[in-house]
Amino acid sequence: MSNKQSPEWVPLKARKVSFAWDGTPLHWVPGDPFTSHTVNVLHLLLPAGERWFVHVYKQVLPYVRDERLREDVLGFIGQEAMHSQAHDEVLPHLRELGLDPTPYTAQVDWLFEKLLGDRTLPPGAARRWWLMERVALIAAIEHYTAFLGDWVLNAGELDRRGADPTMLDLLRWHGAEEVEHRSVAFDLFQHVDGSYRRRVRTWATAFTALVFLWQRGARFFMANDPTLLDGRARFRDFHVRGRLGTLPATGDVLRSVPRYLSRTYHPSQEGSTEQAVAYLASSPAARAAERADRGGQHGRSEKETA
Ligand SMILES: [Fe+2]
Ligand SMILES: [Fe+2]
Numbered sequence: 001m002s003n004k005q006s007p008e009w010v011p012l013k014a015r016k017v018s019f020a021w022d023g024t025p026l027h028w029v030p031g032d033p034f035t036s037h038t039v040n041v042l043h044l045l046l047p048a049g050e051r052w053f054v055h056v057y058k059q060v061l062p063y064v065r066d067e068r069l070r071e072d073v074l075g076f077i078g079q080e081a082m083h084s085q086a087h088d089e090v091l092p093h094l095r096e097l098g099l100d101p102t103p104y105t106a107q108v109d110w111l112f113e114k115l116l117g118d119r120t121l122p123p124g125a126a127r128r129w130w131l132m133e134r135v136a137l138i139a140a141i142e143h144y145t146a147f148l149g150d151w152v153l154n155a156g157e158l159d160r161r162g163a164d165p166t167m168l169d170l171l172r173w174h175g176a177e178e179v180e181h182r183s184v185a186f187d188l189f190q191h192v193d194g195s196y197r198r199r200v201r202t203w204a205t206a207f208t209a210l211v212f213l214w215q216r217g218a219r220f221f222m223a224n225d226p227t228l229l230d231g232r233a234r235f236r237d238f239h240v241r242g243r244l245g246t247l248p249a250t251g252d253v254l255r256s257v258p259r260y261l262s263r264t265y266h267p268s269q270e271g272s273t274e275q276a277v278a279y280l281a282s283s284p285a286a287r288a289a290e291r292a293d294r295g296g297q298h299g300r301s302e303k304e305t306a
Contacts, residue, residue, distance in 0.1 A: 010277060012075025012181050014082045016293065017173055017285035019166050021093035026227065028164035033225060034218070034237045035246040039171065041217035043090040044104050049141070050084035052112040053077075056134045059118075063192045069184075076184040079177045086170060098226035104217060111213075132193045133202060139189040140199070140206035143260045143267065146182035148248065149175030150271035153279055157245030165284075173283045179276035182267040196263065203260055 029035045054077050064070045091101050116134065121127040152158075152175040158168060189199070215233065222231030242249035259265055280286045 010180060010273060012072060012079060012184070014075070014078030015173070015177075015280070015286045015289040016082065017086060017170075017283075017289045019086065019089065019170055019285055021090060021166065024093065024164045024166050026094070026097045026099065026225065028167045029158060029246060030162050032161070032241075032246060033222065033228060033231065034233060035241050037221035037225065037233070038214070038218045038238065038241070038247055039167075040090075040094070040221055041214050042171075043087045043094070044101055044217050044220075045108055045213060047084045047088035047091075048105070048108045048112040050080040050087075052116060053080045053138055053141075054084070055117075056131070056138060057188075059131055060135055060188065060192060064188070066191060069187055069191055072181070072184045073188055076181050079181055083174050083177070086174065090170070099221065099224055101220075104220045108213070132195075132198065135185075135189050135192060136195075136198045136202035137206050139185040140203040140260065141210070142178075142182065142185035143203075143256070143270075144206070144210060145178040146267055146271055147253075147256050149178030149182070149276070151175075151248045151252070153179065153271075153275055155245060161246065169283055169285050172279055173285050176276040176279040176283070179271040180273060180280070182271060186265075186267050200261060203257075207257070 027033045027036045029039075057073055057077050061070065061073060064073060091105070094101055116137075119130060121130055152171045215235075218233035218238075222228065222233045225231045238247060239250050241247035242252075259270070
């Protein structure tokens with residue numbers, strides 16, 4: 001089922017947002033470096049990760065035989081390119097606050113550009129196999145980006161604890177677009193391949209890699225945070241934050257696994273498009289982007305009539 005066939009279908013458009021980071025503190029959840037840094041891992045993984053999504057999807061576009069799905073994939077590409085850029089723009093601010101992410105991002109860049117990049121494969125079956133493997137990997141990762149998007153839209157505990165409004169808006173704008181386009185990667189995978197064995201295999205790879213990269217990223221930030229004497233990140237810290245509601249609950253993460261592996265799974269069963277669209281209508285960054293976009297169009301039409 002393509003996104004457009006779903007009753008909740010909305011056309012996907014990239015919103016050209018921008019954020020001013022000058023006022024955002026290093027511990028943007030006040031008094032909670034662990035939560036701040038666990039979420040900050042997104043800024044380490046997503047710039048290279050979402051650039052890679054775009055790179056792979058440009059290669060798979062010629063295999064898409066359904067016009068509506070093609071439109072969804074193009075909308076998805078536009079949104080992910082913008083997400084990648086927005087998270088990348090947080091990194092210089094972290095550097096200014098004394099936390100240089102380069103040693104970690106260099107490894108992430110290598111992972112996506114070399115290990116998961118285009119291998120020198122002969123045209124034909126091997127090249128197609130590697131492309132389908134990566135399309136399936138993206139579908140599995142998108143199960144988790146939608147999960148996290150839905151989580152952050154509902155994480156009222158972050159507001160109650162006075163989390164930085166700019167960071168919250170970045171996370172919720174991104175999270176809302178993840179919920180909005182949550183069916184595209186899965187529909188694309190089903191359209192071009194859809195093998196259940198491949199879905200299970202690539203889920204296992206994606207889940208293992210995400211857990212590994214996330215705990216390493218959180219440890220990296222905690223160990224290099226210039227304000228902490230003995231910064232550590234343990235699984236227990238994550239579990240406790242999950243119970244408090246400042247991070248996803250361990251049980252919710254585990255329960256999401258059999259859902260993705262169910263033969264009746266479809267991402268439209270997860271999250272709420274209505275909630276995502278409502279957030280995007282109120283997000284300060286998305287509204288500013290909308291105004292700038294309208295201003296630009298207005299300026300262009302005035303020039304054309306002049
Ligand atoms: Fe994204
Ligand atoms: Fe996404």
